[in-house]
Amino acid sequence: MTTAAGVTDPPTAVEVLERCRTLVRPALGAAVERLHPWVGEMAAYAFGWCEVGGAPAEAPGGKGVRQALAVLGAEAAGAPAATGVPAAVAVELVHAFSLLHDDIMDGDATRRCRPAVWRAYGTGPAVLAGDGLFALAVETLAAAPGGGTAVRRLSAALGDLVTGQADDLLFASRPWRGPQRVRPGEYRAMAERKTGALLGCALALGAHLGGAPEALTSGLDRVGRRLGVAFQIVDDVLGIWGDPAVTGKPVHGDLREGKKTFPVLCALDGPGPAARRLAALLEAGGDAAEAAAAVRQAGGRRAALAAARTLVVAAVDELDALEPATGAAAELRSLPGYLTDREL
Amino acid sequence: MTTAAGVTDPPTAVEVLERCRTLVRPALGAAVERLHPWVGEMAAYAFGWCEVGGAPAEAPGGKGVRQALAVLGAEAAGAPAATGVPAAVAVELVHAFSLLHDDIMDGDATRRCRPAVWRAYGTGPAVLAGDGLFALAVETLAAAPGGGTAVRRLSAALGDLVTGQADDLLFASRPWRGPQRVRPGEYRAMAERKTGALLGCALALGAHLGGAPEALTSGLDRVGRRLGVAFQIVDDVLGIWGDPAVTGKPVHGDLREGKKTFPVLCALDGPGPAARRLAALLEAGGDAAEAAAAVRQAGGRRAALAAARTLVVAAVDELDALEPATGAAAELRSLPGYLTDREL
Numbered sequence: 001m002t003t004a005a006g007v008t009d010p011p012t013a014v015e016v017l018e019r020c021r022t023l024v025r026p027a028l029g030a031a032v033e034r035l036h037p038w039v040g041e042m043a044a045y046a047f048g049w050c051e052v053g054g055a056p057a058e059a060p061g062g063k064g065v066r067q068a069l070a071v072l073g074a075e076a077a078g079a080p081a082a083t084g085v086p087a088a089v090a091v092e093l094v095h096a097f098s099l100l101h102d103d104i105m106d107g108d109a110t111r112r113c114r115p116a117v118w119r120a121y122g123t124g125p126a127v128l129a130g131d132g133l134f135a136l137a138v139e140t141l142a143a144a145p146g147g148g149t150a151v152r153r154l155s156a157a158l159g160d161l162v163t164g165q166a167d168d169l170l171f172a173s174r175p176w177r178g179p180q181r182v183r184p185g186e187y188r189a190m191a192e193r194k195t196g197a198l199l200g201c202a203l204a205l206g207a208h209l210g211g212a213p214e215a216l217t218s219g220l221d222r223v224g225r226r227l228g229v230a231f232q233i234v235d236d237v238l239g240i241w242g243d244p245a246v247t248g249k250p251v252h253g254d255l256r257e258g259k260k261t262f263p264v265l266c267a268l269d270g271p272g273p274a275a276r277r278l279a280a281l282l283e284a285g286g287d288a289a290e291a292a293a294a295v296r297q298a299g300g301r302r303a304a305l306a307a308a309r310t311l312v313v314a315a316v317d318e319l320d321a322l323e324p325a326t327g328a329a330a331e332l333r334s335l336p337g338y339l340t341d342r343e344l
Numbered sequence: 345m346t347t348a349a350g351v352t353d354p355p356t357a358v359e360v361l362e363r364c365r366t367l368v369r370p371a372l373g374a375a376v377e378r379l380h381p382w383v384g385e386m387a388a389y390a391f392g393w394c395e396v397g398g399a400p401a402e403a404p405g406g407k408g409v410r411q412a413l414a415v416l417g418a419e420a421a422g423a424p425a426a427t428g429v430p431a432a433v434a435v436e437l438v439h440a441f442s443l444l445h446d447d448i449m450d451g452d453a454t455r456r457c458r459p460a461v462w463r464a465y466g467t468g469p470a471v472l473a474g475d476g477l478f479a480l481a482v483e484t485l486a487a488a489p490g491g492g493t494a495v496r497r498l499s500a501a502l503g504d505l506v507t508g509q510a511d512d513l514l515f516a517s518r519p520w521r522g523p524q525r526v527r528p529g530e531y532r533a534m535a536e537r538k539t540g541a542l543l544g545c546a547l548a549l550g551a552h553l554g555g556a557p558e559a560l561t562s563g564l565d566r567v568g569r570r571l572g573v574a575f576q577i578v579d580d581v582l583g584i585w586g587d588p589a590v591t592g593k594p595v596h597g598d599l600r601e602g603k604k605t606f607p608v609l610c611a612l613d614g615p616g617p618a619a620r621r622l623a624a625l626l627e628a629g630g631d632a633a634e635a636a637a638a639v640r641q642a643g644g645r646r647a648a649l650a651a652a653r654t655l656v657v658a659a660v661d662e663l664d665a666l667e668p669a670t671g672a673a674a675e676l677r678s679l680p681g682y683l684t685d686r687e688l
Contacts, residue, residue: 034503036510101475105468124449127471128509131445131478135502138482142499148492155486158479159378165472166380 013338016331020068023081024088028067031089031140035132042121042129046096048112052120060112065231065339066091066202072332073206073220076324086144087205090154091198093137098161098198100130105169110249134158141205150208153221157201164194171260176268177279184265184307188229191262195235196228219322223315227336230311233304234340236261240292241301252288255295262307267300274298312336357682360675364412367425368432372411375433375484379476386465386473390440392456396464404456409575409683410435410546416676417550417564420668430488431549434498435542437481442505442542444474449513454593478502485549494552497565501545508538515604520612521623528609528651532573535606539579540572563666567659571680574655577648578684580605584636585645596632599639606651611644618642656680 011019032043044050048061067088074084102108103116104123110116118126141147141154167190171182203220212220238247239254239261254261264282268275278294281287295301315336324332355363376387388394392405411432418428446452447460448467454460462470485491485498511534515526547564556564582591583598583605598605608626612619622638625631639645659680668676 036507038514039506039510101471104471107468123467124451124513127445127448127474128506128513130471130475132503132506132510134475134478135499135506138495139499139503142492142496148486148495151482151492151495152486155479155483159476159483162383162472162476162479163380166383166476169468169472170382 010330011334013334016072016334017064017068020071020081020088021064023071024064024067024085024092027085028089028092031093031136035136038125039129039132042100042117042125043096043133045120046100046111046117046129048114059114062095062112064092065335066095066198068335069199069202069224070206072328073203073208073212074210075206075328076203076220076322076332077207077210077212077216078325079210083210084206086140086147087150087202087209090137090141091202091205093133093140094154094158094161094198097130097133097137098165100126100133102165105165144209146209146211150205153201153204153208157197160193160197164190164192164197168194172258174260176282177276181268182260182265184262184269184303187260187262187265188307191229191232192225195232196225199228199231200224216322216324219318220324223319223322226311226315226318227339230308230315230336231339233262233308233311237263237301237304237308240264240295252292255288255291258282258285263295263300263304265300266303266307267295267298270298272298308340312340354674355678357678360416360678361408361412364415364425364432365408367415368408368411368429368436371429372433372436375437375480379480382469383473383476386444386461386469387440387477389464390444390455390461390473392458403458406439406456408436409679410439410542412679413543413546413568414550416672416679417547417552417556418554419550419672420547420564420666420676421551421554421556421560422669423554427554428550430484430491431494431546431553434481434485435546435549437477437484438498438502438505438542441474441477441481442509444470444477446509449509488553490553490555494549497545497548497552501541504537504541508534508536508541512538516602518604520626521620525612526604526609528606528613528647531604531606531609532651535573535576536569539576540569543572543575544568560666560668563662564668567663567666570655570659570662571683574652574659574680575683577606577652577655581607581645581648581652584608584639596636599632599635602626602629607639607644607648609644610647610651611639611642614642616642652684656684 032040032047035043041050041054045052048059049057051057070088070091071081071084073087075081099111100117103111104118104126108116109119117129121129138151138154142151144150171190174180174182200221201224203224204217207217207220236254239249240252240263242249244251267278274294274297278291278298281291281294316333319329319332376384376391379387385394385398389396392403393401395401414432414435415425415428417431419425443455444461447455448462448470452460453463461473465473482495482498486495488494515534518524518526544565545568547568548561551561551564580598583593584596584607586593588595611622618638618641622635622642625635625638660677663673663676
């Protein structure tokens with residue numbers, strides 16, 4: 001944006017995301033077209049492009065953070081935005097795959113205010129559609145110039161995704177207190193794999209395709225991982241206190257389902273009576289609104305938001321130290337605040 | 345084998361499979377060790393290496409055809425057997441992944457005489473374990489020397505697997521007769537993707553890692569695809585008339601579940617009264633033993649076995665024309681008969 005005085009304002013995150021979405025959309029659409037028609041319809045439904053049955057739709061399709069990071073990764077390496085497009089397509093496909101399968105595993109019936117794919121099409125077809133997206137992601141990246149080695153990075157991130165999801169599923173059977181309880185540090189390690197790995201991979205793949213030296217590629221990977229953990233923590237805060245109209249999820253849903261989210265784990269990790277009262281409430285499966293108040297009282301909300309802020313500051317510092325190409329630097333810097341200040 | 349007279353007999357398929365299994369097992373085990381422990385246990389259970397809970401077991405783990413094809417593909421290119429091992433590991437991991445997810449989609453509760461992974465561990469965990477195997481397969485191949493370009497071939501085969509499975513699932517809702525019925529040719533196209541693609545890919549990846557020229561690699565891919573269709577057709581025959589003690593599946597199981605298998609489709613494709621009687625029986629969900637007899641009477645069993653034999657002859661002819669390295673040629677030639685003459 002250029003003001004009347006001719007001074008260029010830094011771009012807003014919304015502008016950055018929109019530019020990258022517009023750039024990537026044709027290639028993403030062309031990739032999905034290559035799927036089996038039935039699998040492709042499920043994929044298009046997941047992206048918000050169609051209704052069940054195939055009628056065109058414009059449903060909310062996610063913020064497109066991962067595709068933007070891939071494009072900006074290429075630009076950070078001084079390459080044209082288009083160089084990052086195959087990476088952008090690959091990470092959006094992987095993200096869609098992971099949402100499809102995670103919704104099955106977690107029993108989440110709603111995604112972006114619509115029935116999840118497994119509810120709309122059945123569990124078996126949703127498993128298959130996820131597999132198709134997964135294969136297509138690898139195929140898309142492998143076919144890109146320089147994609148052969150990039151696939152190693154993508155497959156490592158995929159492994160992290162699975163490991164993080166496994167840890168998250170296993171957290172469910174752990175107790176709320178005592179030595180076997182889930183500590184906030186364990187949660188952060190899980191979130192780095194489950195959410196951070198793909199954000200880091202998006203930046204790194206874009207940089208790699210853009211011809212970045214290994215130090216920049218690895219550095220951007222670390223930046224993305226930190227942002228991913230911050231993003232997940234904020235998502236957890238929104239899962240308890242977010243506006244259902246904005247999050248598309250029921251109020252206090254995560255608490256009602258007894259999910260071990262970061263604010264709850266921080267609250268339980270405290271020494272005071274508020275933590276003990278919260279643990280008793282959660283063990284008894286008590287009222288979710290009361291539990292939410294207890295998490296806040298025990299400092300869980302404050303600790304979670306502080307952790308997210310610290311991660312964002314560290315990510316931005318690391319980003320600046322990497323000295324990415326000028327235009328990309330300003331655009332990249334617009335994203336962390338957007339991701340972590342959402343509707344809070 | 346060398347006889348008393350000093351003449352070397354060609355190796356038997358059982359010997360070939362055993363040699364390749366012994367060669368590949370350490371690398372396959374090491375790959376599975378890299379998975380999250382819980383995901384790794386599910387994978388080890390699927391391979392027959394452990395019970396639920398992790399206690400060691402020696403349950404039947406499949407014939408290991410795909411790993412053998414990968415090793416022989418490398419040898420066909422004149423490379424040492426070990427060159428094909430990363431390809432062998434990758435295709436066995438992909439095969440295990442596809443069985444895990446297909447059993448969920450098809451609702452198959454039993455696999456190799458044991459509860460399927462989704463029955464033993466739950467649907468969500470089985471989805472996750474499949475994803476972990478999938479990611480590990482790509483990672484293993486991508487990390488191999490020359491693996492970067494090989495991944496393109498693997499991901500194309502993965503896409504075929506998904507497309508074939510989608511077609512197979514959609515066959516279920518098609519009628520038994522009339523213009524919308526599934527024709528044997530459609531079935532063969534489905535089976536080439538669902539079963540043939542990975543067998544062809546196994547040979548081709550081994551050859552690729554072994555430094556084969558493109559003509560040999562592509563030729564071996566075609567050989568494997570034909571074998572895969574033949575193998576699937578024979579599997580279908582066994583699914584109706586096979587000995588449950590050998591197949592590990594209930595007698596007439598495929599007929600009771602109303603599966604559109606090749607012998608049934610061949611029988612229904614005939615013009616005579618036997619085809620019409622069979623269609624009526626299947627539409628009414630009649631007795632499975634009676635349906636099996638009707639399929640045989642309408643020539644379905646004979647036609648299926650003839651198609652399998654023709655495919656095997658074509659595959660062996662094509663194999664000979666490719667002139668693979670001598671030792672590998674004899675071993676490769678041992679496999680088609682073994683795969684298609686199983687317990688018939």
